[in-house]
Amino acid sequence: MPRRHLAAAAALCLLLPLTACAPGGAEQERTTLNVFAAASLKSTFSTIAKDFEASHPGTTVALSFNGSSTLVTQIKEGAPADVFASADEKNMTKATDGKLVTGSPKVFATNVLTLAVAPGNPLELTGLDKSLDGRKLVICAEGVPCGNATAKLSTALGATLKPVSAEQSVTDVLGKVTSGEADAGVVYVTDVTSASGKASAVSIKGAEKAVNRYPIAVTSSSKRAELAQQFVDAVTAEPGQQVLTDAGFGKP
Template sequence: MVAATVGVSLLAGCAVGGDDDEGSPRLTVFAASSLTSAFTRIADEVERDDPRMQIRLSFDGSPGLVDQIAAGAPADVYASADSRSMDRAVAEGLIPGAPVEFATNVLTLVTPPGNPAGITGLDRSLADARLVVCAEGVPCGDAARALAGATGVQLRPVSEESKVTDVLGKVTSGEADAGIVYLTDARSAGDKVEQIAIPTASSAPTRYQIAVTHRGEADRADAARRFVDAVTGPVGRTVLSDHGFGLP
């Protein structure tokens, strides 16, 4: 069964040191938090196809995941929500091969059900609202600021989060009047949020990349490549599409 965690602190409590005594491949995948639902389903499919496989998933903001891998966290595969984080991983020798783009995403506004603050879009209606966004340097945060800048809107968030799932959580809990999240996160929240499309969002899509890490290449090459193949192949494309991701 797939084990999913958020951040290295939880992952550190898991036994991820290698294959088990019966030779079952154990694979640790670090992925951007917006991939949580899709990658959990893909990992389930991979394990169903090969019951010997044991896949552990750790989700966090893309830059933070690179920090963790650089510090020695046991990741075999890394999937980022921006090229900047992946480029850094390559530059630091954490990724020995060429990353592969496998999905795209766009931003949208979400509000609590009923939209009590009367948000109308990425416009002046956000001026007095409790807005939550991703922090600068996090893919969803950089994209949100780029969109706001292009439309002449100054964002004044009351909170900046390290990953998009935390932004969504602030909205679904009622702590925020609005949040800027990925379309896929809004879709996963269902009727817990109302969605307000950002017409210009498609002009600045987020592009996801995946690669086998140096650890995966050295110790678990076959298993790591099989997971990447699953993400980029027919199984992954179907799952990603089902979750609202665009496909390159």
């Protein structure tokens, strides 16, 4: 190759990503793994995803968080998900019935409800009781796991709730409380833990009557099922379980 062509090629390499000028001209392949997970898993799955990327060079874990019912709809409509983690078994059943996931989903964590209030509980709220009279309460909409659990719990306790709004994800409920738009919100224990002091938790007597079980599975449409199963294994193995336990999730 003439010297002037070599100089031009060298100059071009300075303008391109380093992988494009690797020996032999081969680019390092990168793989994106799309994980759809319930909103209440945002903190823990972000940590697990980083650990997974570190142990799987060349892999990027793209996380999508939302209400479980919304995620099922998105997957059904063709969203490119490789893994689905639900906040309840009801929405996972919708996925299995619709043949949206493969194999038998595995339960990897549990969670219970609590009342999120302003830091220090200045209104002295005591639970799903008369202390909420005249207060702005926010809950999750029915169909969303935390909404289904709230309905089940309030029925079990004989409590009549009068929320000012019903949200499509538990993080939206918590956001209403931390922003001061609501006096209280029914969320998971783990959500208050992740609020980093922006909210306090008021235990709900009898919360164990509505325990949510979180299942996870590889989607039927995944084009990288083996890698997806490895992520599922990372969630259910001891290191992943420790991340979940540290965040306040219960053992499956």
